[in-house]
Amino acid sequence: MESFNNLIVEKDGAIVVVSINRPKELNALNLATMQELDKFFETLEEDASVRAVIITGNGDKAFVAGADITEMVNMKALTARDWARLGQKVFSRIENFSRPVIAAINGFALGGGCELAMACDIRLASEKAKFGQPEVNLGITPGFAGTQRLPRLVGKGQAKLLTFTGDIIDAQEAKTIGLVDKVVAPEELLTAAKTLAGEIAAKAPVAVSYAKLAINRGVEMESEQAYAYEAELFGMCFTTEDQTEGMTAFVEKRKPCFKGI
């Protein structure tokens, strides 16, 4: 696997763990890191052996403490717009990655860090994790699609409460409002993420990626259209060997062995 300056990538069978690696800057996303994330997911899309990805932050303090403020402080309007567009593009690539992406949130997930977590399919958080969209403290709005993903996850009211105040909330509160899916002890976070990734990786891969598509695309559609789309994808499952294998294994009372075809 390619090597990066600001990412640590570890592959273990069908699971890849990518850690944002700028611990001294609390893993703040600078341009170079954003470009590496883009390249990483673009390349990974071609690797059919990968069935789940985990994103985490290196060090014990931060997942990602936001976009790098030192790079933004002197930005002019058009550069700032392009920076927002780049981040949106990279996070959309992650959201639309054809296999599940799990955020293992080990510490601060602020601003762009919270937005990165929201682009993932499932968010596991350490009890020590902290969340927020503190951009208003800096005179800016969220810009990596946080104004869109946050209300879709937690509802408009909670999204506005967090975004207008810039308040930082802990993992339990994030769980209560639906921003994270599960909270675990800090020392168990990576194991829990790997166990979940392994559980997903053992399922029929095409079915998992169609389910991701059906949910991601479907929630943006009008219901009747979304049902039709779901039915198409359901039908498409019957073109796979794994559908035959899954159902035959059930009938034969044995465990299925999925091949991803």
Ligand code: HXC
């Ligand atoms: C650049 C950052 C940073 C960031 C932390 N650091 N966050 N550098 N960009 N987003 C740096 C600090 O400057 C410091 O560097 C080092 O990391 C350690 O941080 P401290 O502040 O000393 O740690 P602590 O006192 O524990 O406070 C932690 C913190 C605080 C509460 C997370 O660092 C903080 O408030 N950070 C900014 C969070 C934020 O506003 N994020 C949103 C950014 S805007 P030195 O060199 O002093 O050791 C954004 C917009 C996205 O994300 C959309 C763009 C289009």
